Amino acid sequence: MSSIFLPDRTPLRPDFWREIFGNDRPVAVEIGPGLGEFLEAIARHKPDWNYFAIERAQTRTRSVQEKIDKHHLDNARALCAEAQFVLALLPDACVDRFYIQFPDPWWKRRHHRRRLMTPEFAAELARTLRPGCEIEFVSDVKEYFDLAFAALEAQPVLEHIPTDPQLLTATSFSRKAAVRGWELSASIHRKRNC
Numbered sequence: 591m592s593s594i595f596l597p598d599r600t601p602l603r604p605d606f607w608r609e610i611f612g613n614d615r616p617v618a619v620e621i622g623p624g625l626g627e628f629l630e631a632i633a634r635h636k637p638d639w640n641y642f643a644i645e646r647a648q649t650r651t652r653s654v655q656e657k658i659d660k661h662h663l664d665n666a667r668a669l670c671a672e673a674q675f676v677l678a679l680l681p682d683a684c685v686d687r688f689y690i691q692f693p694d695p696w697w698k699r700r701h702h703r704r705r706l707m708t709p710e711f712a713a714e715l716a717r718t719l720r721p722g723c724e725i726e727f728v729s730d731v732k733e734y735f736d737l738a739f740a741a742l743e744a745q746p747v748l749e750h751i752p753t754d755p756q757l758l759t760a761t762s763f764s765r766k767a768a769v770r771g772w773e774l775s776a777s778i779h780r781k782r783n784c
C-alpha cells in the first residue's frame with residue numbers, strides 16, 4: 591500500500607479523493623482510529639464506501655495500516671497526521687461522513703486546550719462535510735461530550751439527529767466502557783441542504 595503525502599500547506603484539489611482511492615465512491619473520514627478495529631470492520635462491511643483514517647500517533651497508524659494490508663482493504667487508507675492540519679487543507683463539502691469515537695479527554699484543566707473537539711474544529715467539520723451528510727460523535731466523558739455537542743450545535747448548518755448510543759458502531763474503547771459500566775454519550779449531526 592503506497593503512502594499518502596501532504597507535502598505542504600497547499601489546499602487539496604477537489605479530485606483529491608479520486609487520486610487516493612481511484613474511484614468516486616463516498617468517502618467517510620475517521621478521526622483518531624486508534625488501532626483501527628472500527629476502520630477494519632466498517633471497510634469490510636461496506637466495500638461501496640471509501641474510508642480515510644487520520645491518526646496522529648505513528649505506532650497506531652502502523653497498526654491501522656497493518657490491518658488494511660492484512661485484509662486487502664482497497665477502500666481504506668490511513669494517514670499519520672493531526673486531523674486539524676488535514677481538515678484545514680480539504681476543500682469545502684467533500685466528506686460524506688465523519689466518525690469521531692472516544693477522542694482523548696485530556697482530563698487536566700491545563701490540558702483541555704489539547705482536546706480535538708473545539709468550536710474551531712466543529713466549524714471545520716461543518717465546512718468540509720457534504721450537505722445531507724453526517725458527523726457521528728461518541729464519548730464516555732459526559733463533560734467533554736457536552737462541550738463538543740455545544741460546539742456542533744453552534745454551527746448553523748448542522749442539525750442534531752436523535753440517536754441511541756448503543757446502536758452506534760463498536761470500537762475497542764466502547765467495549766472497554768461497556769465492561770466498566772461507563773455510560774456512553776453519542777450524537778449525530780447532519781448538514782442541512784442549503
Ligand SMILES: C[S@@+](CC[C@H](N)C(=O)[O-])C[C@H]1O[C@@H](n2cnc3c(N)ncnc32)[C@H](O)[C@@H]1O
Pocket residue numbers: 621622623624625644645646647650671672673674690691692693694706761762763764
Ligand atoms: C482514546 S483513543 C480512541 C481510539 C478509537 N477511536 C477507539 O474508539 O477505540 C483516541 C485516538 O485519537 C488519536 N488522536 C488524538 N488527537 C488526534 C488528532 N488531533 N488527530 C488525529 N488523531 C488524534 C489518538 O492518538 C488516539 O489514537
